[in-house]
Amino acid sequence: MLRLMPVGDSMTIGSAGEHTWRYRLWQHLCGAYGGPFTFVGPREALRDPATDEPTSYAYADPDFPRAHLAGWGEGWCHMAPLIGEAVRTFRADVLLVSLGLIDLGFYTNAEQTAANVRTFVDEARAARPGIRMVLLPVIPNIRAQQDAPFAAQVTEFNERLAKTAADLDTPASPVLLATPAPSYDIHTDTYDGTHPNASGEHKLAASFADAMWQSWDLGGPYEVRDRGNGR
Template identity: 60%
Template sequence: MMPGMRYLFVGDSMTVGAAGDYTWRYRMWRHLNELAQPFTVVGPRTTLYDRTADAAVSSDYADPSFPLQARRHLAGWGEGWQHMVPLIGDAVREHRPDVLLISLGLIDLGFYTDAEQTARNVERFIAAARAEGPALRMVLLPVIPNTRAELDPGFADQCAELNTLMAKAVAELDSPVSPLLLASRPDGYDIQLHTYDGTHPNAAGEHKLAAAFVDAMYQAWDIGAPYNEF
């Protein structure tokens, strides 16, 4: 891992997590700590989603010793690519991340935009982030279809199409100055085994998501080391 790497988590409900969760952000932080190399987690938010309040107002992480600084992120329950486009420029300018770890798309297709519209928002997001951080690295996680896709073939097709369009965008927009990387679907990820409701990761799923990002960066950029489950 490069000295002093600054990471910004960007995502939807799978990334922000709900009260009582560890979150895959926590799993990633634990892994980075084990490398014994300097890093910082940055971002404008620190809280979890509280279902009772229907707002991100909870600090009730499963591990209360999870440091406040390491809880930082730019993720939101019900927020997708279209919501992050107008926010990412300010976040990059203020928090100066080196790497964006991005898990977005499912909520877009579920509620807001189709695959083509979402892909355009992906491109807008990349452009807005690079406008404030020309040397940013970005790792994008493919959309992991949820249980709705098992019941709705049209939705499953939209998920597959968005993943194809994201792969195309990453390939076309990748540059030596600002590398882009599309991670692989987490190895062996099973929504029946690795989520608690068909969408959101349980403890095992959190490890799977963290590993997808960690292993992608190690394999493509030689950053860090293979994921170890803690």
């Protein structure tokens, strides 16, 4: 069985009442992947907006493998120390990673964040040498639109992430750089300028699905019918 682990920040964990891009990807792979698969990880909850804690299980549709390693306000600097144990314990085959916005916003600059990416990859491989990874760059967000120095850090980090992925990619343990949807728009694909709404969830899921399909022949292209109009 193929075991995929979603790793991320608030855009991956999601909030009470949401489907999450994890659910959208699950739906897609159920129709596109020919073998058994599941999502794995040490966490299952969503963020509860009332308490700002990851204690809610109120998914819009809870009927899917909800396991993940994601947290509201967590970044590469938080996940690098956790990924080895998580991979080892849950025997992940593929990591689907969406991180960086929090790091650049509160903890580390572009260069330091890229160094944490390398640590993350090293720790994951130490736990499972043949693990595969798909890394999503920092996607458009309201702060980058309003804060020029922050936008410059995002651009620099995404350039460094691309170089890091290319440097670390090996046949035994591939590292892919996913491509954000060119049509991703913070005004129509998020509910607050940062966090995805339903259409944004589909576009994030598509970034991961298309990367795995194009590079590994895993699954299939994320069709227009999968992207939907918010349901």
